[in-house]
Amino acid sequence: MDIKSYIQSGVIESYVLGLADQDEIRELERLRAQYPEIDQAIIAFEELLEQTAAEHAVSVPAGVKEQLFERLKEEAMPAESAPRIKETPVAAAPVRRMRWAPMVAAASLILLVVSGALNIHYYNRYHDVRQENADLISQRTTLFADNKTYQTRLIEMQEDLDMMADSAMMKVSLAGVKGKENNAATVFWDTHTRDVYVMSSKLAPAPSGKQYQLWALVDGVPVDAGTIGDCASICKLKNIPGAQAFAITLENAGGSPTPTLDQMYVFGKVG
Amino acid sequence: MLKSLQRYNEEELVSLLKQHDQAAFSYLYDNYSSSLHGAILGILPDTDTALDILQEVFVKIWKQISAYDVSKGRLFTWMLTIARNAAIDMLRSKNWKNNKRNNELTDESLTLAGSSQTNTDVIGLRKIVHTLKEEYRVLVELSYFEGYTQDDIAKQLNIPIGTVKTRLRKALIELRQTIKV
Known part of the structure; x- marks a missing residue:
């Protein structure tokens, strides 16, 4: 290997200046260990470089060194920064420099505050929306319940209508007796099943502790046909195989075995 | 800051720097800051930016001195490489390009x-x-x-x-x- 021409090829300068590529670096480091002349040539160029840099030096403004040492102190002891900051003459910094840490800290703080405000805002929004949602759910439940009630009522009324429209159903109108002319009721009597229904919406409301009771007159004898509860429109009462007339009296709650005749409200004959 | 009057040979200096000796670092700064400053300005001719970079370079030297391998080259060569890399990094950075008028x-x-x-x-x-x-x-x-x-x-x-x-x-x-x- 021609060491002299290798030394004079410029590869050493390229290496020292940091311009050589990986292959050149590997080759040179291998040869350097092998040939002291190469090692010396490298050192010689490094010295020349240092000397040239010194010739082209540009003085650094006073104050930069103090700043640098302050910064190194801060970076070396971040844990006890609080008391140290007090010792630092803050105003004595004439030269602009990048102070990343405070900027990052300030940015973080701003982000934290913004994030906190957003948290509160969104938490409040969340609460409002949750409350609204709860209200809506309870409204919905109420509506469902109402709907169910109405459906039930509707079905009942439909059944009542069907029952009344049934050709097998016999209708017996009960008119108010003397002194009770404002009252009326209707008995529906199924001629097949012999079930008796009564529509009592035109009777005066029963006083508390009292209840209306329907009687069937069978061969002149009043037979209990059932008490009228608080059914919506038409109450299904007892099964009466045969009767010539129906009457309603006001009795004590729970009904009586025999009618209190002076408390008769309505009366009507069958047929 | 005490002005270091002491002189070190390179071996001593490196050994003290590796122990994070403040006086040795002060000496290093006094002797090489203006050379490195000139080298940085050669790559990036902007006074304020060059001083920022110079400070970064000395912080890096302080932090990375333990990684410096004497057998690979002289101390100044190592420091010059750090300075050149830092200046070129800045030259390549978006910040610098955006700030340049041309x-x-x-x-x-x-x-x-x-x-x-x-x-x-x-x-x-x-x-x-x-x-x-x-x-x-x-x-x-x-x-x-x-x-x-x-x-x-x-x-x-x-x-x-x-x-x-x-x-x-x-x-x-x-x-x-x-x-x-």
Whole structure:
């Protein structure tokens, strides 16, 4: 290997200046260990470089060194920064420099505050929306319940209508007796099943502790046909195989075995 | 800050620096800050930015001194490499490019081969580089002052990599001769 021409090829300068590529670096480091002349040539160029840099030096403004040492102190002891900051003459910094840490800290703080405000805002929004949602759910439940009630009522009324429209159903109108002319009721009597229904919406409301009771007159004898509860429109009462007339009296709650005749409200004959 | 009057030989200095000796570091700063400052300004001719970089460079030296390997080269060479890398990093950074008024020129620096630097901006070693003949000047500009690899340069200038390698070496030899004179 021609060491002299290798030394004079410029590869050493390229290496020292940091311009050589990986292959050149590997080759040179291998040869350097092998040939002291190469090692010396490298050192010689490094010295020349240092000397040239010194010739082209540009003085650094006073104050930069103090700043640098302050910064190194801060970076070396971040844990006890609080008391140290007090010792630092803050105003004595004439030269602009990048102070990343405070900027990052300030940015973080701003982000934290913004994030906190957003948290509160969104938490409040969340609460409002949750409350609204709860209200809506309870409204919905109420509506469902109402709907169910109405459906039930509707079905009942439909059944009542069907029952009344049934050709097998016999209708017996009960008119108010003397002194009770404002009252009326209707008995529906199924001629097949012999079930008796009564529509009592035109009777005066029963006083508390009292209840209306329907009687069937069978061969002149009043037979209990059932008490009228608080059914919506038409109450299904007892099964009466045969009767010539129906009457309603006001009795004590729970009904009586025999009618209190002076408390008769309505009366009507069958047929 | 105590002005260090003591003188160290390089071996002593490195050993003390590796122990994070403040007086040794102060000495290092006093002796090399202006050389490194000049080298940084050669790459990045902006006074404020160069001082920021210089400070970063000394912080890096302080932090990374344990990684410095004496057998790989002299201390100054190691510090100069740190300074050059820091300056080129800044040169490449978006911040710097956005701040430069002649934005289009620096962005196109590769194809313009360093002509973005007017001669009045050029100081130090770079001034000497500008006395080289054009084909040498371009290679030194692109590689040393703008930090492109030989591979990048070969591709950009459409020259074979072997040619870039030999031409750059010749350029450096000539540069060395010029310095010595």
